[in-house]
Amino acid sequence: MGYLNPGAGAAREGRRTAAVTDAAAATAAAAAGATPTKAEYDALLADVNALRTKLNALLAAMRTAGQMAP
Template sequence: MPYLNPAAGAAREGRQTTAVANAAAATAAAAAGATPTKAEYDALLADVNALRTKVNALLAAMRTSGQLAP
């Protein structure tokens, strides 16, 4: 849907961002005991890093399409 840009006095069309695939399923599971093991911590860290990558890809796509300021 176009909107009026009062500052420029012209209609601008909205644009879609580039598609970004959904984040993969989480690999981390609840810790088996009171203190997480190194493997449990590493799985959680990998999930957080994967989500960080997805969020950055979404932000980059939104900047490219003009939905966010560069």
């Protein structure tokens, strides 16, 4: 149920955001030693970039639905 502002009426009724799929499972694992290897670093970087993409998609969907300012 959407929020209804008595002063603005139905114009303020909440709208649903377009679906954004869940983020994939993390591929990075804890570093084997004290210093991460290049492969461990690259796996973590890929996970961070994937989460950044998901977050940006969610924010764009919320802006499109009018749930936050552009």
